[in-house]
Amino acid sequence: MAKVGRMKLGSQGLEVSQQGLGCMGMSAVYGPPKPEPDMVALIQHAVQSGVTFLDTADVYGPHTNEILIGKMGELKKLVEEGKIKYIGLSEASASTIRRAHAVHPITxxxxxxxxxxxxxxEEVIPTCRELGIGIVAYSPLGRGFFSSGSKLLDNLSQDDFRKALPRFQPENLESNKTIFERVNEMAAKKGCTPSQLALAWLHHQGNDVCPIPGTTKIENLNDNIGALSVKLTPQEMTELESFAAADVVKGGRYPDNLIPTWKNSDTPLLSSWKAV
Structure with missing residues (x-):
């Protein structure tokens, strides 16, 4: 098993793993909550493997995901080590990032x-790098698409959030499955899995990037960690990017008006705020 590398995420000096673990799917969004003993075992295995960045939020469940994470006792250690004192943003536009960073350094x-x-x-990544802010890449496997392609939908429960996403609709999936096929072909040539190849592409973006692939299975976690050993040439990076160019991918990230993203949820100007 490859050793999980370490990086400094942002100019504030917060050390995290080169690759984290997304915990959302353990409790919410991707079907019903998974068995708690299995998820506790997965989290403990991740920590023992060197993963020190566990991504969670109070809306996952809601509320149950953070309780689950707390049962391994790692949050207590982070408090004792003085590491829970930094500020991060999610789905923020470049202008919001700049405004927030001017008030307090964003990690x-x-x-x-x-x-x-x-x-x-186009804007968010360059802004983060200009300001020395670390980048946490969520859904680095395209919500599981780069693990198994269109077959992913065969095993999703009826209440899995991904069934509503445009890229997984039949009219788009028929075209998008070609993307996975090309990634899978390159992965076979390099002797790795398609998910490892997709993660390796992100790792090669720079040491300020920390992907957080989510999983509910120990074998998938081990596979994801293995991506740290996959090396890509500039030519291979370019070829991979051509497989999923903007004009090739069919369907948006979310259905219209479902979830605000960095493109349509910019912070209102201060002049528009009303005093409480």
Missing amino acids: AVQIEWSLWTRDVE
Whole structure:
């Protein structure tokens, strides 16, 4: 098993793993909550493997995901080590990032970034790098698409959030499955899995990037960690990007008006705020 590398996320010196673990799917969104003993075992295995960045939020469940994370006792350690004292943003636009950073240094910005979601490279990523802010890439496997392609939908429960996403609708999936096929072909040539190849592409973006692939299975976690050993040449990076170019990917990230993103949820100007 590859050793999980370490990085300094942002100019504030907060150390985290080169690759984290997204915990959302353990309790919410991707079908019903998973068995608690299995998830506790997965989290403990991740920590023992060197993963020190566990991504959670109070809306996952809601509320149950953070309780689950707390049962391994790692939050207590983070408090004792004085590491829970930094500020991060999620789905923030470049202008919001700048405004927030001017008030208090921002350590990390969490944003969706993967082979088939690259619009953040236009403004958000350059802004983070200009300001020395770390980048936490969520859904780095395209919500599981780069693990198994269109077959992913065969095993989703009826209440899985992904069934409503435009890219997984039949009219778009028929075209998008070609993207996975090409990634899978390159992965086979390099002797790795397609998910490892997709993660490796993100790792090669720079040491300020920390992908947080989510999983509910130990074998998938081990596979994801293995991505740290996959090396890509500049030519391979370019070829991978061509597989999922903007004009190739069919369907948006979310249905219209379902969830605000960095593109349509900018912080209102201060002049528009009313005094309480």
